[in-house]
Amino acid sequence: MKGNVVIIGLGLIGGSIALAIKKEHPEARVIGYDVKEEEAELARSLKIIDEIASSFEEAITEADLIVLATPVMQTEKILVEISGFHFKENVIITDVGSTKQRIVEHAGKLLKRGIAFIGGHPMAGSHKSGVVAAKVHLFENAFYILTPTEDVQEVQVDKLKEWLKGTKARFVVLSPKEHDRITGVISHFPHIIAASLVHQAQRYERENELVSRLAAGGFRDITRIASSNPGMWRDILLHNREELLQLFDVWLQEMSIVRSFVEKGDSEQIYNYFAEAKQFRDGLPIRAKGAIPSFYDLYVDVPDYPGVISEITGYLAKERISITNIRIIETREEIYGVLRLSFQTEEDRAKAKQCIETYTTYKTYEV
Numbered sequence: 001m002k003g004n005v006v007i008i009g010l011g012l013i014g015g016s017i018a019l020a021i022k023k024e025h026p027e028a029r030v031i032g033y034d035v036k037e038e039e040a041e042l043a044r045s046l047k048i049i050d051e052i053a054s055s056f057e058e059a060i061t062e063a064d065l066i067v068l069a070t071p072v073m074q075t076e077k078i079l080v081e082i083s084g085f086h087f088k089e090n091v092i093i094t095d096v097g098s099t100k101q102r103i104v105e106h107a108g109k110l111l112k113r114g115i116a117f118i119g120g121h122p123m124a125g126s127h128k129s130g131v132v133a134a135k136v137h138l139f140e141n142a143f144y145i146l147t148p149t150e151d152v153q154e155v156q157v158d159k160l161k162e163w164l165k166g167t168k169a170r171f172v173v174l175s176p177k178e179h180d181r182i183t184g185v186i187s188h189f190p191h192i193i194a195a196s197l198v199h200q201a202q203r204y205e206r207e208n209e210l211v212s213r214l215a216a217g218g219f220r221d222i223t224r225i226a227s228s229n230p231g232m233w234r235d236i237l238l239h240n241r242e243e244l245l246q247l248f249d250v251w252l253q254e255m256s257i258v259r260s261f262v263e264k265g266d267s268e269q270i271y272n273y274f275a276e277a278k279q280f281r282d283g284l285p286i287r288a289k290g291a292i293p294s295f296y297d298l299y300v301d302v303p304d305y306p307g308v309i310s311e312i313t314g315y316l317a318k319e320r321i322s323i324t325n326i327r328i329i330e331t332r333e334e335i336y337g338v339l340r341l342s343f344q345t346e347e348d349r350a351k352a353k354q355c356i357e358t359y360t361t362y363k364t365y366e367v
């Protein structure tokens with residue numbers, strides 16, 4: 001597609017969206033704006049954007065697509081600030097914020113003017129911030145939630161999806177309320193828990209400094225997200241206050257239930273508690289199918305060290321199993337990468353699974 005794309009906020013998400021749009025629509029002109037001039041300069045020198053907006057208002061006025069990729073409190077302010085601006089007739093405005101109800105409310109004035117604002121939230125990210133962390137594949141296979149209101153026409157939603165096609169994400173339409181409820185459960189509240197576990201360990205560290213030195217796999221896995229940007233999370237918690245207050249109550253009840261199992265020393269209930277959680281967790285569709293059509297895929301969790309791919313392909317070659325495609329899927333949890341091996345037949349895939357499990361301790365998954 002051709003046109004002027006304006007990205008406001010050139011951090012991890014704004015930068016990654018810019019890269020995905022540039023890749024899919026090389027004829028579009030991607031213009032960036034950031035309150036931090038150095039961040040915008042960096043985005044331009046890394047070729048993440050084509051140019052820096054010389055004036056915020058002028059860029060907005062001439063845009064065909066505007067992506068607000070700022071922290072959610074800032075997005076709210078920007079929506080109010082631009083609500084009286086002049087726009088191109090068919091402009092589409094979207095955002096990438098982690099909350100939706102308050103943002104969509106703040107777009108009310110724009111929507112009343114007949115301007116298409118479509119709330120958006122790509123459900124992938126990182127604890128890292130800034131344009132240096134931006135990646136073209138950040139959203140590949142991830143869900144991308146859109147929350148259009150009834151003021152917006154379907155063709156406008158389709159046009160936005162077309163602009164965002166290069167993200168290779170899977171679009172899902174939800175109401176802003178549904179969005180905030182679900183993300184409260186699976187994203188916002190878990191970030192609070194991760195931070196609280198770190199606080200707890202820090203408190204115990206005062207008693208014994210071995211606490212942080214011994215903090216190993218499990219603690220690191222569950223608290224990785226506690227290294228996220230505090231400003232971004234402050235804003236998310238302020239935005240999703242109502243949902244989160246309910247979740248605090250539910251969580252306290254949950255803790256008191258497990259506490260009672262432990263207090264009573266009820267081995268069956270303790271076992272069932274973990275077993276039921278494991279069953280649900282193991283069933284989560286975490287390794288979604290890639291965009292490249294491949295017939296029989298096998299996913300392997302591999303440790304992040306040089307030579308691991310040749311190690312695996314070596315074992316497969318030894319057993320004379322042919323691979324039709326191999327690729328490393330974006331590592332989202334840092335410690336492990338996910339290798340996707342594709343085979344021509346189901347039989348080959350089964351043989352490969354057997355082979356990898358015989359020669360290595362790496363976990364394999366089929367989807």
Ligand SMILES: NC(=O)c1ccc[n+]([C@@H]2O[C@H](COP(=O)([O-])OP(=O)(O)OC[C@H]3O[C@@H](n4cnc5c(N)ncnc54)[C@H](O)[C@@H]3O)[C@@H](O)[C@H]2O)c1
Nearest residue numbers: 009011012013034035070071072074097098125126129130
């Ligand atoms: N990090 C994630 O995992 C993730 C995932 C999905 C969505 N989000 C959402 O995406 C948005 C951006 O997050 P991020 O991780 O890219 O943050 P980031 O800190 O990497 O980038 C935000 C950028 O916005 C700029 N900015 C702040 N106020 C501004 C303003 N008024 N005008 C112009 N620029 C401004 C900052 O200088 C910064 O460069 C947030 O709303 C967040 O909730 C984050």
Ligand SMILES: O=C(O)C(=O)C[C@]1(C(=O)O)C=C[C@@H](O)C=C1
Nearest residue numbers: 098122123124125126127187225
């Ligand atoms: O992977 C991470 O670090 C994230 O926390 C990403 C994550 C999430 O909670 O899943 C964080 C906030 C976003 O709104 C969407 C994605």
